[in-house]
Amino acid sequence: MILPSSSIRILGIDPGLRVTGFGVLDKVGQQLHYVASGCIKTPDGELPERLKAILNSLGEVIAQHQPQQVAVEKVFVNVNPQSTLLLGQARGAAICAAVLANLQVAEYTALQVKQAVVGNGHAKKEQVQEMVQRLLKLSGMPGPDAADALACAICHAHGGMGLGALATQGFRVRGGRLV
Numbered sequence: 001m002i003l004p005s006s007s008i009r010i011l012g013i014d015p016g017l018r019v020t021g022f023g024v025l026d027k028v029g030q031q032l033h034y035v036a037s038g039c040i041k042t043p044d045g046e047l048p049e050r051l052k053a054i055l056n057s058l059g060e061v062i063a064q065h066q067p068q069q070v071a072v073e074k075v076f077v078n079v080n081p082q083s084t085l086l087l088g089q090a091r092g093a094a095i096c097a098a099v100l101a102n103l104q105v106a107e108y109t110a111l112q113v114k115q116a117v118v119g120n121g122h123a124k125k126e127q128v129q130e131m132v133q134r135l136l137k138l139s140g141m142p143g144p145d146a147a148d149a150l151a152c153a154i155c156h157a158h159g160g161m162g163l164g165a166l167a168t169q170g171f172r173v174r175g176g177r178l179v
Contacts, residue, residue: 006028006029007026007027007028007029008026008027008068008069008157009024009025009026009027009035009065009066009067009068009069010024010025010026010027010067010068010069010070010071010153010156010157011023011024011061011062011065011067011069011070011071011098011103011153012024012025012070012071012072012149012150012151012152012153012154012155012156013058013070013071013072013073013094013098013149013152014073014145014146014148014149014152015054015072015073015075015087015090015091015093015094016087016090016145017042017047017050017086017087017089017090018041018042019039019040019041019042019145020039020040020042020054020057020058020090020094020145021037021038021039021040021143021144021145021146021147021148021149022036022037022038022039022040022058022061022146022149023036023037023142023146023147023149023150023151023152023153024036024037024061024065024067024153025136025150025153025154025157027157032135032136032154032157033136034136034137034138034150035065036061036065037142037146037147037149037150038061038146039143039145039146040053040054040057040058040061042054047086047089050090051089051090051092051093052093054090054093054094054097055093055094055096055097058093058094058097058098059097059100059101062097062098062101062103063101067103068103069103069104069105069106069156070098070103070104070105070106071105071106071107071108071152071153071155071156072091072094072095072098072105072106072107072108072152073091073107073108073109073110073113073148073149073152074091074107074108074109074110075087075088075091076109076110106156108152108155108156112155113128113148113151113152113154113155114127114128114151116151116154116155116158116159117131117132117135117151117154117155118131125144125147125148128144128147128148128151129141129142129143129144129147131151132147132150132151132154133147135154136150136154
């Protein structure tokens with residue numbers, strides 16, 4: 001599909017050590033068009049091999065779909081510090097895949113993503129899946145990891161990095177508000 005010059009292709013990433021979701025959409029004017037989505041499942045085994053799988057697989061997604069910008073969900077601090085560290089490493093591999101392709105990376109908290117897509121920063125996964133399906137006019141409901149990645153891309157399209165009315169680069173979120 002040949003896109004108008006006013007369009008932008010966004011790759012959303014929901015990082016995870018076991019499953020990393022990805023979603024690609026095009027923003028043409030104010031309209032969003034679904035391109036692709038899926039999950040990268042890492043093999044059981046040692047951490048370096050799992051990180052390599054994330055890096056290589058996202059590199060393939062980037063090469064195939066040629067996004068212009070990338071949006072990644074930020075890590076939340078978990079009850080289990082070891083899980084938080086592992087998730088952070090998976091997120092690092094995802095960011096490295098984008099940076100190696102010379103792409104800008106925007107980062108959003110889960111609260112920001114849910115607020116942008118559902119209108120409620122504390123929405124449940126099922127609500128995110130349903131709204132992603134509606135917003136992108138999908139025939140079926142995407143899986144939870146792919147839906148989260150698409151939601152991250154939608155969040156970016158609606159307000160991140162100068163794409164919408166609100167440029168968020170250089171700001172921080174405190175209490176659900178940009179400061």
